[in-house]
Amino acid sequence: MVDSGTLFQLGSKGIFVALLAFVIVWSSKDPDKYRKLVWVTLFLTFDVIMFGAFTRLTDSGLGCPDWPGCYGHANPLQAMEHIRAAEALMPDGPVTVMKAWVEMIHRYLAMGIGVLIIAIVVISWRFWLQSGRSVHKFSPHFPVALLIFVCIQGAFGAWTVTMKLQPVIVTIHLLLGMTLLGMLAWVGARQKEHPPVAAAAYALRIPALIALILLSFQIALGGWVSTNYAALACSDFPLCHGAVIPQMDFENGFTLWRSLGMTADGEYLPFPALTAIHWTHRVFAFVMAGYIAWVCYKAYKIEGLQTIARGVLAALALQITIGIATVSLKWPLALAVAHNGCAALLVLLLVMLNYKARIPGAAGTNRGPDQLDTRLSAAPNDNA
Known part of the structure; x- marks a missing residue:
């Protein structure tokens, strides 16, 4: 007490x-x-x-x-x-x-x-x-x-x-x-006050939100890897134990309510369960990265979103590089912390992308992209 x-x-x-x-x-x-x-x-x-x-x-x-x-x-x-x-x-x-x-x-x-x-x-x-x-x-x-x-x-x-x-x-x-x-x-x-962006950003609001949701899910998977000490469950890359699909135990690996290192029945967590945790995080990373890269490609073509799109892509490339290096170098502490920090940086940048994509919507309530074009055409263009 x-x-x-x-x-x-x-x-x-x-x-x-x-x-x-x-x-x-x-x-x-x-x-x-x-x-x-x-x-x-x-x-x-x-x-x-x-x-x-x-x-x-x-x-x-x-x-x-x-x-x-x-x-x-x-x-x-x-x-x-x-x-x-x-x-x-x-x-x-x-x-x-x-x-x-x-x-x-x-x-x-x-x-x-x-x-x-x-x-x-x-x-x-x-x-x-x-x-x-x-x-x-x-x-x-x-x-x-x-x-x-x-x-x-x-x-x-x-x-x-x-x-x-x-x-x-x-x-x-x-x-x-x-x-x-x-x-x-x-x-x-x-x-x-943010400079107005092109009205085409209106169509990017939902894809940008989905990108943030996918990143959140990937961070949850990364946290699940870390908290279960499954970082070295797959010590090779791009394969895992020399296989595309190794032996895995998804049931025990993704049972949420259990003690650290234990199954729900109180037994020691089997190694295939740790493999399933690590492998899932690794595979979903490609799904998330591909989608976010596509969103950045779309954002880069919109006036006013080029800078933030470049920032997200750079952080994404850095995160993938750190992730691969972390596995290849057997999970050194500095890289593992940097991997977590880069995930936080991606959260910041994607939140800013979502905010900027909503500037036209905030400026023109209940207006579609065509109507917004008329409102924004007189505003000065700015890539900031």
């Missing part, structure tokens, strides 16, 4: 992280401090996703096996007696001094994001009311949704620890983090 003093110390660390971000915002020369705050929060969220991958891949998720503190304390220094005792029993186990610090730093950074989102909500409401509820970028509805979402994310962070890294909980925790990043990107995109 965590006492009030420990909770106060933990909260103060989250506030300290947020204060560092506030210093960056208020010392910036950008006159729009609210916009700067949103983008600094987004940047910190991206960093936390990367650090979360590092936490997971270094097996530090149970470095402090309770929550929100570490053996009931606010930091590993205060819990050193417990950590040393656990480390003495299992030197290579989940609890070590290094792993405890990795886990707690991840929590401190996550708490900082929570504080920053609370600040975004308060500031957006204040500016929204001061503007007579007329300034679109200060609408508090998205910030409030962010606050609700970050609370849900925090709950799954707690369950990740208390349920001993149950794969489905950890995977949902990853997906929620990526979704929070995407929501922040959408709020960030609302902070400035």
Whole structure:
């Protein structure tokens, strides 16, 4: 049980992280401090996703096996007696001094994001009311949704620890983090006036949304690979165990509600189940990449979407390269973390593509592409 003093110390660390971000915002020369705050929060969220991958891949998720503190304390220094005792029993186990610090730093950074989102909500409401509820970028509805979402994310962070890294909980925790990043990107995109894009972008709205959904599904599969420690289940490429379709156990591999490394019946997870997990992630990557590349090809032909289309294609090519190198080089930590970071970058870029594809729709309510052409023909063209 965590006492009030420990909770106060933990909260103060989250506030300290947020204060560092506030210093960056208020010392910036950008006159729009609210916009700067949103983008600094987004940047910190991206960093936390990367650090979360590092936490997971270094097996530090149970470095402090309770929550929100570490053996009931606010930091590993205060819990050193417990950590040393656990480390003495299992030197290579989940609890070590290094792993405890990795886990707690991840929590401190996550708490900082929570504080920053609370600040975004308060500031957006204040500016929204001061503007007579007329300034679109200060609408508090998205910030409030962010606050609700970050609370849900925090709950799954707690369950990740208390349920001993149950794969489905950890995977949902990853997906929620990526979704929070995407929501922040959408709020960030609302902070400035974007130049109009060609009316043909109206037809790209659904394909761009499908591309984002496919990416989300692929990230879920990647999280399932990572949380089940199935990264090296196929150690060759492009084949898997020298076969196009190796021996696989999909039933046990994709049973969602089960303990880490175990089947639903409590037996050890067979290796063919790990193979099925890895193989599915690898095969679906080609489906996702092909579709996103097609969407980028269509976007590149639309005035105003060329830059974002190039960015998505470049990130996609980098992600595929990192994925292949990660398998070929036997899953080095730096590449594995970079693979996770590049997935987050793809989320950001596809959210921006979706936002830009909806600019004509927002400018011309209830108008089709032909009507939008008339409205936008007088607007200056810009590829930004």
